Every structure is written in structure tokens, then in C-alpha cells.
Amino acid sequence: MTFADKTVLVTGANRGIGQALVAEALARGARRVYAGTRQPFTHPDARVTPLTLDVTDAAQVRTAADAVESLDILINNAGIAAPDRLTDITVLERHLAVNLFGTHAVTQAFLPALVRSGGAIINILSVNSVAAMPLIPSYSISKAAAFSMTQSLRALLAGQGVRVHAVLPGPVDTDMIKGVDIAKASPESVAQAVFDGVGKGDEEIFPDSMSAPLADNWLNSPTKVLERQLAQQVPAP
Numbered sequence: 001m002t003f004a005d006k007t008v009l010v011t012g013a014n015r016g017i018g019q020a021l022v023a024e025a026l027a028r029g030a031r032r033v034y035a036g037t038r039q040p041f042t043h044p045d046a047r048v049t050p051l052t053l054d055v056t057d058a059a060q061v062r063t064a065a066d067a068v069e070s071l072d073i074l075i076n077n078a079g080i081a082a083p084d085r086l087t088d089i090t091v092l093e094r095h096l097a098v099n100l101f102g103t104h105a106v107t108q109a110f111l112p113a114l115v116r117s118g119g120a121i122i123n124i125l126s127v128n129s130v131a132a133m134p135l136i137p138s139y140s141i142s143k144a145a146a147f148s149m150t151q152s153l154r155a156l157l158a159g160q161g162v163r164v165h166a167v168l169p170g171p172v173d174t175d176m177i178k179g180v181d182i183a184k185a186s187p188e189s190v191a192q193a194v195f196d197g198v199g200k201g202d203e204e205i206f207p208d209s210m211s212a213p214l215a216d217n218w219l220n221s222p223t224k225v226l227e228r229q230l231a232q233q234v235p236a237p
């Protein structure tokens with residue numbers, strides 16, 4: 001896939017990885033970039049169209065989908081992460097509402113446009129999708145669920161010509177982990193790796209030094225082999 005003259009939607013576009021993804025899409029020649037944010041947002045590039053989009057607000061999701069006439073690439077980036085000890089169910093519910101159900105709602109709302117364009121879905125997940133970080137268990141649980149959803153969508157939508165990519169970064173230098181003393185990738189380098197990976201057709205993208213070792217044997221790993229085997233159970237359209 002190339003990105004020149006494409007229409008892209010990025011959720012959580014006002015900061016961190018989302019902001020970098022918008023910039024990278026523009027740098028690669030996107031014709032239109034829809035920037036979904038919860039708060040009012042402006043951008044100096046005329047190709048950027050702000051969208052008021054809280055992924056947990058069903059009415060806002062519907063309104064945003066109605067406002068976008070065509071779409072080639074959906075990037076589900078909006079997410080939250082907060083420390084907890086799995087003692088308060090409301091914390092887990094909030095993470096699932098944003099990181100899982102929000103991603104699902106946006107995907108379903110824009111899916112007809114993506115089917116028409118033969119487009120792509122890019123879900124920004126985490127290495128904690130495959131190995132939990134016990135200090136942020138609700139985040140890890142929600143991202144693991146979102147990874148499973150991504151794999152399911154990949155199989156279910158293949159017959160409709162929609163590609164589905166999972167991005168599995170390690171720590172990234174964003175407000176989400178501000179103040180945590182750990183090596184972090186820059187949002188810009190992650191965004192570049194995301195677009196490079198999608199361009200190459202990688203189903204899983206490991207965009208930084210912490211996640212990269214997972215890529216070495218991923219395609220032949222038991223997890224990936226099993227995913228392919230199970231995907232064969234999906235009836236042909």
C-alpha cells in the first residue's frame with residue numbers, strides 16, 4: 001500500500017503517537033487526514049479536517065462517520081492507560097470502554113467506507129497485548145482483548161478486501177507514561193515504522209527497539225501459525 005492521495009482517519013490525534021501519525025500521513029502525501037479528538041482541534045495544514053470524536057460516545061461516532069464521505073485508512077489510536085491493582089472494577093471497565101469497545105465502535109462505523117475503498121484498518125495496540133505489565137493490568141487486559149479482536153477482524157474482513165494491521169509498540173515517549181524512568185521510543189519514529197510496516201503488508205508491526213525482537217520469529221511462531229489455521233475456518237464470502 002502507498003499513502004499518496006489517500007484519505008486517512010486517526011483517532012486520538014491531538015498528541016503523542018496520534019499527532020505523529022497525522023504528521024507522517026501528511027508527509028507521505030495523504031490527500032485528506034481526519035483528526036479525531038475529544039477536544040476542539042486545529043491544524044495548520046489545510047488537508048487536515050478536525051473531527052469531534054470521543055470513541056466512547058455513540059452519537060459522536062455516528063456523526064463522524066456521516067461526515068466522512070470516503071476513507072482509505074482507519075487508524076484506531078485513541079487509548080488510555082492508568083495504574084491499578086485490579087481492585088476497582090470501574091477502572092477495568094473504563095479501559096475496556098476506550099481501548100476495546102471504542103475501537104470496535106469506530107471500526108464498525110467506518111467499515112462500509114473501508115469496504116468500498118478496499119482499505120485498511122490499523123489498530124495501535126501494545127507489547128502488553130501479548131505479555132501483561134502487572135503495574136497496568138487493566139490496560140494490558142484491554143489491549144490483549146483488542147489484539148484478539150484485530151486478529152478476528154483480519155480473518156472476517158479478508159474476503160471483503162480490507163486489510164487489518166496490529167501495531168505492538170513498547171514504551172513510547174508520550175504523556176501516557178510521562179515521568180516513568182524507562183527507555184522510550186519517540187512518537188515520530190513509531191509513526192514512521194507504522195507506515196513502513198503497512199506499506200510492506202506486515203500484519204503485525206513492531207515499531208521500536210523493545211518490541212522489535214518479537215518480530216524476528218513472529219511469522220513462524222506458534223501464535224501466528226495457530227492464527228492462520230483458525231482463520232481458515234471462516235467461510236468464503
